[in-house]
Structures are given as C-alpha cells and as structure tokens.
Amino acid sequence: MRADTTLPIVGASVFVTESGAGTTTDEQGRFSVSLRPGSYHISLSAVGFKSDRPFIVVNANRTAVFRLISQTFELDEVEVRDRRADQNVKDVRMSQIQLDVRQLKKMPVVLGEPDILKALTLQAGVSTAGEGTGGFNVRGGRTDQNLVLLDGAPMYNTSHLLGFYANVSSDVVQDINLYKGSFSSQYGGRISSLLLVNTRAGNGERWRLSGGISPISGRVVIDGPIAKGLTLMAAGRVAYPNWILQSFPERSAAKESRAFFYDGNLKLNYAPNAANTVSLSAYRSADRFKFPGDTTYGWQSNVVSGWWSSLLSRNLQLNVNALYSGYQYHVDGETEGYTFRLTSYIQHREAKADLFYTLFDKHKLQVGANGILYRIQKGDLEPTGDNSSINPKTLEPENARELGIYANTEWILTPAITLQAGLRYSTFSQLGPQTVYRYAEKVPRTPETVVDSTVFAGGKPIQTYGGWEPRLGLRVQLSSSMSLKLNYSRNRQYIHLISNTTAITPSDFWKVSDSFVPAQVADQLAIGLFKNLNDNAIELAVEGYYKTIDNLVEYRNGATLLLNERLETDLLQARGKAYGVELSVAKNKGKLTGQFNYSYARSLVAVQTAFSELQVNQGDYYPSNFDKPHNLNVQTRLAMRYNWTFTTNFVYSTGVPATYPDGQYVFANQPTLNYSKRNADRIQDYHRLDVAFSKDTRLSNRQTRYSIWTIGIYNVYARKNPYSVYFNRSNSRTDAYRLAVFGTLIPSITYNFNF
Structure with a gap:
C-alpha cells in the first residue's frame, strides 16, 4: 500500500x-x-x-x-513502462502501454484539459481517425473493437464534445493499462484491444480536496475516511465552452454552436478485515451539442459496478462482480412544424466471478465465468410539440445473451523461459421477441426480395454463435537486459457499432449479431524484441504483428442506416487484415527524458459477396477508414530549476484515406460526379507541435498541499491540418473544400490544486 x-x-x-x-x-x-x-x-x-x-x-x-x-516528481510525462525498471524485458506480456496519469497535468493539450485518450494516441500502435474525433484505433482496428472497462464495467462512449475530450477525468483515475495484442482470457467480447481504467479509492487517513480549472472546464475531487475501514471518493467535472465558441469570428459555424457536458464519479471502499474488501463504483456523464440551425444532439452514460474480494486462504482468492452499463443518445429536431426526438440506447447487465490460485512458487492459475444480458434500441422516432408533421416510428428492440468461461495460467518453466496460456469459451444468442425476415436466394437482399418472416417469442433463441478463444504468450530471456517475446490470440466480438463515417458521431448505434451479421473473429500473431540500456535508463522495443478479421461489417454504397427496418439489406460482410512494425525508444532517467514512437501500420478491407453489383473496388483489398501507414510521435520533458518543467509533443501521421471523384457523367440531364474506387485517395499528411511550461509548487514529495500551473500552446506553428475534403459542383465547375478542426495555435493556462 x-x-x-x-x-x-x-x-x-x-x-x-x-x-x-x-x-x-x-x-x-x-x-x-x-x-x-x-x-x-x-x-x-x-x-x-x-x-x-x-x-x-x-x-x-x-x-x-x-x-x-x-516519488511522482521524478516520473516522466507519459511512461511506457511496466511494474519495475526491467519489467518490460522480464515480463511475459508484450504490447502493453501504461500511463502515469499524474503527469498528464503537465502535458501540452488543447485548451488545457488533461486527456487520457489523447495521451494514449501518442503511443506506438494507437491512433485516431482525425483531430477532435471520438474513440481510438489500435493496430488498424475500429473504435468499437476496443474493450474499455471503467472499474470493470464496459464504457460504450468514451468522449465528450463529439470526441474532443475523454469522458473520464484524469483526477479520479488511479491507473491505466492498454493491451494492444494478446490479453488475459479473463476478458472477452472485443477483438482489437483492452483498456483498463481503475479509479482511485478514498484516502484512509484524512480528508482531501483537489481539482483544477482550465479554459474549458472545472474539476473537483473530495475523498477521505467515513468510518473505520470505509472510505469515499466523489468527483465532478463541468464544462463551459460556450464563451470560447463566442470568441470565434462573426458568421462562423462555431460561433453559432452551443455545447455543454458534465461527468461525475463516486467510489466507496469498505475493508472490514484484512481478508475481505467490498467496493461500489458509480459514474454518470451527459453531453449536449447544438450545431448552427435546428438540430441538437445529446448523449449520456450511466455505470454502476460492485465488487467483493475475499482471500479464502493464503493461496486462494475469490472476486465477485455485478455491474450495469447504459448509454443513450438523442437527436432533437427543432424546425417549426417538424419537431421530433430520435433516441437510441444500449443496456448491459453482467455478473462474473473469478478464482485466483497459486499452485506453487512459479505457477499461477486463474479461472472464472461471466454472463451478460444486452438490450438495444436502434431507433425510436417521436414527434414533439402539438403541430409536428413527423410520423412516429419505432424499431424492434434487440435482446441477446452472452456467456463465457475461462482459464488462465502463467508458468516459469526455466529462469529464461516463461509461458502464459489462456483458453476462453464464449457463446452468444440473439433472443426474441423479434421478427426475422427471409429473402429470396441467389439475389442481393433488398426490401423487395422478402419472401417470408418469422416471429420469435420473448426469450427464445433466434441465432447462436460461439467458439474457443485461445491465448498464448512466451518470453525467452536472451540476456539479463534483453528478451524475445511471442504471442498469439483469437478473440470474438458479438456486438457491432453501426456507422459509415470515419469518426464516431452521436447518431451511431449498436446492434447484436444475428442471422445476417455474424460474430467478428480476429486472429493476431505478434513478436517483439526488448532491450534495456544504461541500468534500465533507456528502453528499446521493436514489435511486429499480423492480424486477420472475419465478418467485418461494411456498407453498400448509399446505405441508409437510421430507422432502417431492413438494415441487413444495406450491410455487407467483409474480411480485414492488418500488419505493421512498431519501434519505441524511451529515456526514463536524467533531466531530459522522453519517448520516440514510430509505427508502420496497414489496415485493409475486402468485401465478400458473390454479387458484382455489391462489390467494393471489384472485391480487392482497399485501405480501411483508419489506415495510416506512417505514425511518428516524439515527446520530451526537461526538468529545470525551481520545479519548472518544459514539455513538448511532436506528432506526424499519414493522412487518412478518402474517396475523391475521378470523373463525371450526365444523369437526367444533370452533370453528376463519379466515384469509382472507395478510399483510393488520401487527405494531406498531419503534423503538429505542442509545448508547455509547468510549475510544481511542492518543496518535497511529502508535501500534501500544493498546486501545479501549466501554460501550454497547442499547434505552435498554426498548421491547418485538414480533417476532411469535400466537393461541390457549381455550374460547370467542381470545387474542393478542406475542413480543419484547429487551424491555428491555441494557448491555454491550467491551475491544478491539492489540499
């Protein structure tokens, strides 16, 4: 402790x-x-x-x-380290990123708000589709393929303000671990990565107050003991971005927009004795964003998780967990005579139990099981007001059940060889009530080719998927400071985020696997060489990986997704593959510390269909929306006198794929642009430099009352990095337009306090 x-x-x-x-x-x-x-x-x-x-x-x-x-004052800005100085070499695990969230407050970030997800995207193998986008992509995977757990509960939305900020404040987080490759068979349900975010418990000795103020939000945390063995941590954050939006030029879209968000965390920990601990964690967030015009978007998350941990004997421990996670969005139309509210939600209820058993000095065994109930509403449209001409429409809710059992072991075979092996079996069933349509054979599915339908009663299985998910890791110690690691993993994913845009939007919705949308299955093989120099002051890592994905969801050209009762007619089955090499260099000691992260990564997709009219790019592999071959991130931190610190971030990446017109034709006597190949072009490359000065007022590491001031500049040389390129035809000319999210430098000042 x-x-x-x-x-x-x-x-x-x-x-x-x-x-x-x-x-x-x-x-x-x-x-x-x-x-x-x-x-x-x-x-x-x-x-x-x-x-x-x-x-x-x-x-x-x-x-x-x-x-x-x-000894927080000696740590780097964001360290890619494991548990001890040489653990990156001696641990069997690989492809792991650990952030020290206490150092996020000294990083140069947009508008001064410390951001967990933005710090992750500075690491090798982690990227985003663009500036200010929600979610993150790991080794070419999609945003919905990341399992994000907050105190063990899944998060179905990870961003505020349409992707500008993470929806969990760094003030409440105790530790963050991202697994890019194989992770323990204890976890399942996603095929790309695992992100574990654990909030901190309340202080057991005294009451404390901490928080911070940035140009866009205010944060406060209070924690301390309530009674013997019982502690509380409560936190809240509220944003006030409208005054910044008002500072934009007249007649700009930003000036006419409005935004607001808040989030809060609560954690109770009770330890009646040394062998038992009970904890309760709760989280809530809400966003509201209004674009110029007559449409307002809102979304909210609610999470509750309860834990009981008991040390049954000196080598046997039991953990039991019950949780609820819910996410809902709504879109309000405010045009006179056409007012409406469109809503969608996903509800997740889960119970799980785990046993940890130490067989002997060099062998550990873990077994467990979990069960999940899903309920999803893909769309519910209701008119609002007395004079609305909108017709109501509600899609049938989707229900499903997922069960899993697993075993995981870690075995030190010899001083030089450690083996980690896991096996998970998962099964998934789509449940009624539901109406399932049958389509004519040997022709593409369309609403016109429906030949029959079947109505399933509530709770009755409709479609079932399942299978084994093996995980294997091996570490070979080549010397005291160098090791070779290999791992293989198979993962299955049974729910899907339906979105045909590059970035997450509020109108995206989830759906379960069914008769037409099978479960996604991914196989990944990775190998890495790890070397430490100068008494672990410098860490070197080179990793290579190859991943295949079956049953990806793709979309027909011109697909209609919202309120589509026959959604399967616009969905296509695809296969994906991703491969790459990642190079990381970290200097962890001295006045000048930092990281160099470079990755060459490809992410490709091929649509699998026998119908030529539905093929994309003639059935060949083409770049996915997240394919960015070259990614470079350089971070430095210089410790100066009087507890001043100077930090820099430099980011470079290849532009994301785009589809540009390659010609035109006349249709109905109107010139029409022709788009022949999907993602055959690219937006311009992205690069940016950020700097920050921070002042820590602590005179010693034992000082409990202190503050940290951070003055930063985001996008120092004011590059107008294009987020997207779109085309507009006017008379006989086609014009191209580039959209930049942050087209100038953005200064900020942030005050963080601890009392």
Missing part, C-alpha cells in the same frame, strides 16, 4: 530474490506467494513509487503489509 495514504497499489511488482517467484498485486493491492520456511528478500516496485527490498523470515503461514513511498 501507499505509505502516505494507506491506499492499495494496483499492479505493483513483487519478486522473491532467493526463489525466483514473482507476481503482481491485484485491484485490492494484495498478492500471494508460496514459500518454504526460510529467509527471503522481497523486491517491491511500482510506477511512481520508490522501490523497496524488505527482508522477511518465513516459519509459518503469515500475512505481511508492505508500504511504498511515492
């Missing part, structure tokens, strides 16, 4: 020098190691804390409490 607050430290590294046994602490800061009677040195380390090496004597079963001292 932390020496200053007695809070648990999640993911701390524990290594027994004499026996070679090692493990990491769980969500409650606990670990279990079996040792024979004798004397041992225990090596303890964690990111942000001073390492310790206590000496213990084992002569009977016993429980010991270890404390680590914080």
Whole structure:
C-alpha cells in the first residue's frame, strides 16, 4: 500500500530474490506467494513509487503489509513502462502501454484539459481517425473493437464534445493499462484491444480536496475516511465552452454552436478485515451539442459496478462482480412544424466471478465465468410539440445473451523461459421477441426480395454463435537486459457499432449479431524484441504483428442506416487484415527524458459477396477508414530549476484515406460526379507541435498541499491540418473544400490544486 495514504497499489511488482517467484498485486493491492520456511528478500516496485527490498523470515503461514513511498516528481510525462525498471524485458506480456496519469497535468493539450485518450494516441500502435474525433484505433482496428472497462464495467462512449475530450477525468483515475495484442482470457467480447481504467479509492487517513480549472472546464475531487475501514471518493467535472465558441469570428459555424457536458464519479471502499474488501463504483456523464440551425444532439452514460474480494486462504482468492452499463443518445429536431426526438440506447447487465490460485512458487492459475444480458434500441422516432408533421416510428428492440468461461495460467518453466496460456469459451444468442425476415436466394437482399418472416417469442433463441478463444504468450530471456517475446490470440466480438463515417458521431448505434451479421473473429500473431540500456535508463522495443478479421461489417454504397427496418439489406460482410512494425525508444532517467514512437501500420478491407453489383473496388483489398501507414510521435520533458518543467509533443501521421471523384457523367440531364474506387485517395499528411511550461509548487514529495500551473500552446506553428475534403459542383465547375478542426495555435493556462 501507499505509505502516505494507506491506499492499495494496483499492479505493483513483487519478486522473491532467493526463489525466483514473482507476481503482481491485484485491484485490492494484495498478492500471494508460496514459500518454504526460510529467509527471503522481497523486491517491491511500482510506477511512481520508490522501490523497496524488505527482508522477511518465513516459519509459518503469515500475512505481511508492505508500504511504498511515492516519488511522482521524478516520473516522466507519459511512461511506457511496466511494474519495475526491467519489467518490460522480464515480463511475459508484450504490447502493453501504461500511463502515469499524474503527469498528464503537465502535458501540452488543447485548451488545457488533461486527456487520457489523447495521451494514449501518442503511443506506438494507437491512433485516431482525425483531430477532435471520438474513440481510438489500435493496430488498424475500429473504435468499437476496443474493450474499455471503467472499474470493470464496459464504457460504450468514451468522449465528450463529439470526441474532443475523454469522458473520464484524469483526477479520479488511479491507473491505466492498454493491451494492444494478446490479453488475459479473463476478458472477452472485443477483438482489437483492452483498456483498463481503475479509479482511485478514498484516502484512509484524512480528508482531501483537489481539482483544477482550465479554459474549458472545472474539476473537483473530495475523498477521505467515513468510518473505520470505509472510505469515499466523489468527483465532478463541468464544462463551459460556450464563451470560447463566442470568441470565434462573426458568421462562423462555431460561433453559432452551443455545447455543454458534465461527468461525475463516486467510489466507496469498505475493508472490514484484512481478508475481505467490498467496493461500489458509480459514474454518470451527459453531453449536449447544438450545431448552427435546428438540430441538437445529446448523449449520456450511466455505470454502476460492485465488487467483493475475499482471500479464502493464503493461496486462494475469490472476486465477485455485478455491474450495469447504459448509454443513450438523442437527436432533437427543432424546425417549426417538424419537431421530433430520435433516441437510441444500449443496456448491459453482467455478473462474473473469478478464482485466483497459486499452485506453487512459479505457477499461477486463474479461472472464472461471466454472463451478460444486452438490450438495444436502434431507433425510436417521436414527434414533439402539438403541430409536428413527423410520423412516429419505432424499431424492434434487440435482446441477446452472452456467456463465457475461462482459464488462465502463467508458468516459469526455466529462469529464461516463461509461458502464459489462456483458453476462453464464449457463446452468444440473439433472443426474441423479434421478427426475422427471409429473402429470396441467389439475389442481393433488398426490401423487395422478402419472401417470408418469422416471429420469435420473448426469450427464445433466434441465432447462436460461439467458439474457443485461445491465448498464448512466451518470453525467452536472451540476456539479463534483453528478451524475445511471442504471442498469439483469437478473440470474438458479438456486438457491432453501426456507422459509415470515419469518426464516431452521436447518431451511431449498436446492434447484436444475428442471422445476417455474424460474430467478428480476429486472429493476431505478434513478436517483439526488448532491450534495456544504461541500468534500465533507456528502453528499446521493436514489435511486429499480423492480424486477420472475419465478418467485418461494411456498407453498400448509399446505405441508409437510421430507422432502417431492413438494415441487413444495406450491410455487407467483409474480411480485414492488418500488419505493421512498431519501434519505441524511451529515456526514463536524467533531466531530459522522453519517448520516440514510430509505427508502420496497414489496415485493409475486402468485401465478400458473390454479387458484382455489391462489390467494393471489384472485391480487392482497399485501405480501411483508419489506415495510416506512417505514425511518428516524439515527446520530451526537461526538468529545470525551481520545479519548472518544459514539455513538448511532436506528432506526424499519414493522412487518412478518402474517396475523391475521378470523373463525371450526365444523369437526367444533370452533370453528376463519379466515384469509382472507395478510399483510393488520401487527405494531406498531419503534423503538429505542442509545448508547455509547468510549475510544481511542492518543496518535497511529502508535501500534501500544493498546486501545479501549466501554460501550454497547442499547434505552435498554426498548421491547418485538414480533417476532411469535400466537393461541390457549381455550374460547370467542381470545387474542393478542406475542413480543419484547429487551424491555428491555441494557448491555454491550467491551475491544478491539492489540499
């Protein structure tokens, strides 16, 4: 636990020098190691804390409490590190990114708001479709293929303000881990990546108040003890961006727009004794955005998660979790005579249990099971007001059930070879009530080719998918400072985000796998070489990967998605593949620290259909909407006198694919642009430089009352990076227009406080 607050430290590294046994602490800061009677040195380390090496004597079963001292002032801006200085070399896991969220407050970010997701996109293998877009893409995957868990509960929306900011404040986050490749078989349901976000528990010693003020939002966190063993953490954030929108030039679209958001977190932790812990975590967020004109968008998320963790014996631990996650959006039309509200939602209810068992010094076993109930409303249109001419329309809700069981083990075979293996079996059923249509064979599906329909009663299985999901990892220690790692994983995904735009929009909606939309299946193979230099001051990593995806969802040209009762007629089945090489260099010690991340990555799609009229690009592979071959991110941090820090970020990436007209033809006596190949062109390359100065008022790391001031400039040389290019035909001429989200430099100043 932390020496200053007695809070648990999640993911701390524990290594027994004499026996070679090692493990990491769980969500409650606990670990279990079996040792024979004798004397041992225990090596303890964690990111942000001073390492310790206590000496213990084992002569009977016993429980010991270890404390680590914080050293946050010595950490890098955003560190790609595991649990101890050489853990990136000695751990069997690879393709993992860990952020130190306490350093986000010193980063140069747009309008001064610390952002978790933007920090992730500075790492190798992680990107976005464009500036100010929601979600993130991992190794060419789509945004809905990332499993994002907040205290174990899935998040179906990760952004505020249409993608400008992460929807979880960095003030409440304890740790962040992103797994780009193979991850534990404990987790399933997505095929691209796993992002674990855990909020911090309340302080067990005293009440504290912290927060911050930026040009766009205000944040506050209060935490402390309520009673013996019971702590509380409560936080809130509210945005006020309208005054910035008002500062834009007259008659601009931004000046006429309006925006607002808030979010809040609550966490209760109760530890009645050393063997049991109960926790309750709750989260709520809401957004509202009005474009110029007569349309307003709103969306909200609600998450509740409860945990019980019990140490049943010295080598057996039980975790039980029950949770609810819900996401809903609405679109309000405000044109006189045509007022309406369009809503869509997804509801997720889940229960799961896990057992952790330490067989002996060098072998750990984990087993568990989970069950999920889904309910999705793809669209519900209702007129509003007394004089609306809009006709109501409600699509049938979708219901589904997902079950999974898993086993996972980590085995130190020899001092040089460690094996991690996992096996998961998942099954998924679409449930009634539902009307399922049957279409004529040997012709494309259209509303006109419906030949029959079947009505399924409530709770009755309609379509079932399932299968095995093996995970395998191997680490070979080539020397004390270098290792070779390999992993393979298969993942299945049963729900899909329906969107035919490059970036996430409020009108995107989820749907379950059914008779026409099968489950996505991804296989990924990765290999990496890891090397540390100068007493772990410099970390080098080179990783290569190849991934195939079956049953991707693609769309017919001119597809209609909203309120489409026959949505399957506009969906196409596709196959994807992604491959690339990632190079990372991190300097972690000295006054000048930083990272160099470069990746060459390709993401390709091919539509699978026997009908020539439905083929895209003649059935050949073409770049996906997220294909950006070259990505470069360089971060530096210079520690100066009097606790001043100077940080920089430089970002470069290939432009995203686009579809430009390649000719024109006359239709109904009107000249019409011709678009022959999808994603055959590209928007211009993207690059940007950000800088920031930050002042930390702490005189020592034990100081509890302090502040951090950050002055930053985003997009220093004011590059007008194009977000999209669109075309408009006027008379006999076709004009091209470029849209830039941030076409100038953006200064900011942020104040963060701790009392």
